[in-house]
Amino acid sequence: MxxxxxxxxxxxxxxxxxxxxxxxxxxFIDADVVARQVVEQHKPAWTLIVKHFGQDMLLSDGNLDRPKLASCIFGDENRRKLLNSCTHPYIQKEIMWQIFVHFIKGxxxxxxxxxxxxxxxxxxxxxxxxxxxxxxxxxxxxxxxxxxxxxxxxxxxxxxxxxxxxxxxxxxxxxxxxxxxxxxxxxxxxxxxxxxxxSKAHLWLRIPFLLLLLGFIFIILLGVKKLCL
The missing domain is CATH 3.40.50.300 (P-loop containing nucleotide triphosphate hydrolases)
Structure with missing residues (x-):
């Protein structure tokens, strides 16, 4: 893939x-959809945003006031970087997980x-x-x-x-x-x-994955063999 x-x-x-x-x-994997999911109420990214930007960034129901947060960081590079540090690791983790799921599905x-x-x-x-x-x-x-x-x-x-x-x-x-x-x-x-x-790109990209998988299987089999000795 x-x-x-x-x-x-x-x-x-x-x-x-x-x-x-x-x-x-x-x-399809939509980064904007993932970005909204990771900042849902009480998730780790949400907690970090509240910690660094304050309760003022929340609506009455506890969800993020996204327009207000966007306005807060607009034109302020330091605030933008701070917000990214709160959200990007979780966004990337979720996207990588979805990529893996799509790969497994073939x-x-x-x-x-x-x-x-x-x-x-x-x-x-x-x-x-x-x-x-x-x-x-x-x-x-x-x-x-x-x-x-x-x-x-x-x-x-x-x-x-x-x-x-x-x-x-x-x-x-x-x-x-x-x-x-x-x-x-x-x-x-x-x-x-x-x-x-x-495109044939998926064929070339499967080669390193298959080699990695074979190596993983070999390590497991080697461990089983040692247990049997």
Missing amino acids: FLVGLTGGIASGKSTVSIMLREIGCQ YKFVVLDIPLLLEGSKLLRYINSVVVVYCDGEAQLQRLMQRNSLPEEDALKRINSQMPLEKKKEFADYLIENSHGIEETRQQVRHLVIRLQQ
Whole structure:
């Protein structure tokens, strides 16, 4: 099994592409969903966030006030790093567990939807193919302003706080342009899935795993033999 990293920029259309991939039947791990799960009430990451950011970050029902927390760290690099230190280890652990489960089930590839894949994610080292969803700058700006009801200045601040889409494109193995109509994007997604299904990467990646498994079995058998002597 090999891993496909799906990423993009804010309002670039990554969510649209992820929905299309799911509709086609691709196996999917969504980092945003995992991130919400690990900070559920009284889980370790939740406890760390409350410890470092205070009870003010909680709603009346005890759950995290996510918009307030996001506002608290926006533009503050130190607070952002502190929050990441509270959540990222648990996010990565859960994602690795889900990857293992998909591997055991025998899937050829799994898509990992990771918004900040290229901004220092430790999972990047395990990714075989990077897919970047992009659109032109004007389309990105207009979509963000409309989607979040933001004035142009605030929308630009959010866009500029991320790695530029043009820079992300340099790291891509596959590109999906989402500047035009939905059907054009859908055609690109279908073409992508065909290429992924035709890939032989999963065969090469199984070799080291099988060698590791054989070594593990050999160690067990050697231990059993010693017990029998």
